[in-house]
Amino acid sequence: MSAHDHVADPFLDDAVPSLPPPRRRVRLDRTPVPVAESNGAPQRRSRERRTGPPAPERMRVDRLSVLYGSHRAVKDVSLPIHAGEALALIGPSGCGKTTLLRTLNRLTETTAGATREGRVLLDGTDVEQFEVTALRRRIAMVFQQPNPFPMSIFDNVAYAIRVQNRKTPRRKDLEPQVIDALRRAGLYDEVADDLGRPALRLSGGQQQRLCIARAIATRPEVLLMDEPCSALDPRSTAVIEELIGELRRDLAVVIVTHNLAQAHRIGDKVAFMYLGDLVEYGEAEQVFEDPRAERTRDYVAGAFG
Numbered sequence: 042m043s044a045h046d047h048v049a050d051p052f053l054d055d056a057v058p059s060l061p062p063p064r065r066r067v068r069l070d071r072t073p074v075p076v077a078e079s080n081g082a083p084q085r086r087s088r089e090r091r092t093g094p095p096a097p098e099r100m101r102v103d104r105l106s107v108l109y110g111s112h113r114a115v116k117d118v119s120l121p122i123h124a125g126e127a128l129a130l131i132g133p134s135g136c137g138k139t140t141l142l143r144t145l146n147r148l149t150e151t152t153a154g155a156t157r158e159g160r161v162l163l164d165g166t167d168v169e170q171f172e173v174t175a176l177r178r179r180i181a182m183v184f185q186q187p188n189p190f191p192m193s194i195f196d197n198v199a200y201a202i203r204v205q206n207r208k209t210p211r212r213k214d215l216e217p218q219v220i221d222a223l224r225r226a227g228l229y230d231e232v233a234d235d236l237g238r239p240a241l242r243l244s245g246g247q248q249q250r251l252c253i254a255r256a257i258a259t260r261p262e263v264l265l266m267d268e269p270c271s272a273l274d275p276r277s278t279a280v281i282e283e284l285i286g287e288l289r290r291d292l293a294v295v296i297v298t299h300n301l302a303q304a305h306r307i308g309d310k311v312a313f314m315y316l317g318d319l320v321e322y323g324e325a326e327q328v329f330e331d332p333r334a335e336r337t338r339d340y341v342a343g344a345f346g
């Protein structure tokens with residue numbers, strides 16, 4: 042397969058050459074002191090909560106099960122996804138978070154042997170009913186590893202817009218949309234002087250914001266994020282958390298995170314999964330501060346996982 046074939050579909054994580062995870066060697070001349078955030082203890086929120094009338098339901102997961110062969114990775118899960126809110130999916134490794142997320146925009150069907158039972162609805166219509174590219178324009182995804190295409194900053198964002206159009210728009214016509222997406226992703230000011238720069242020369246945090254710009258360029262209604270900060274330093278993480286707080290005003294965000302403090306900070310709703318089951322779903326405050334299930338209580342207290 043040529044490098045060009047790799048960029049055929051911007052919505053598939055394995056369709057593009059991803060960079061190896063960044064590695065940093067740290068020489069320690071003293072015993073490391075654990076920071077509060079890594080022990081999973083909920084922290085005070087960094088941003089204001091959503092206020093106003095109840096958010097409209099954008100998606101609904103209805104008795105969804107996902108199987109890999111005979112292995113049931115997601116078991117009979119039902120939950121709503123609201124516009125104007127961030128839903129944080131939490132739970133220990135292997136409990137089905139990524140599988141659930143990838144099923145929302147039908148990425149699971151690219152996995153051989155994966156089958157689905159139950160329904161996933163977007164505005165009341167089963168996602169199966171949509172043409173798949175149109176669906177993934179409405180339900181976009183950002184992956185754990187920033188995966189910019191090996192092309193310029195401008196072309197990365199323009200690419201997503203171009204593949205959605207039957208007639209290829211001219212560069213001049215695309216410019217306002219590209220700049221708007223970069224602005225909304227909080228990256229424009231840092232790159233405005235040279236949009237022709239290769240995307241792969243950006244820092245990891247900038248690359249991830251570029252991927253967010255690419256994902257939101259086509260104005261999706263739902264943004265799926267699978268551990269989008271796990272390869273990033275704390276400063277870039279804070280920038281992206283802030284950004285999610287902004288973005289969720291216009292769309293529904295569903296974010297998988299292992300960082301409980303992050304889920305507490307950015308989630309309006311939180312869903313806790315365990316071994317494929319949805320154990321608890323509710324307002325972030327309720328799930329973290331007054332969990333109903335004992336298993337949730339143990340997990341948010343950092344007792345396992």
Ligand SMILES: Nc1ncnc2c1ncn2[C@@H]1O[C@H](COP(=O)(O)OP(=O)(O)OP(=O)(O)O)[C@@H](O)[C@H]1O
Pocket residue numbers: 109112114132133134135136137138139140141152
């Ligand atoms: N492509 C696949 N083929 C077969 N089994 C899979 C595949 N992907 C995931 N699984 C299995 O499905 C279950 C759920 O995996 P999934 O990746 O959804 O978990 P997760 O909660 O996202 O985990 P993590 O926190 O480690 O990312 C696991 O038991 C995993 O081994």
Ligand SMILES: [Mg+2]
Pocket residue numbers: 138139140297
């Ligand atoms: Mg995962």
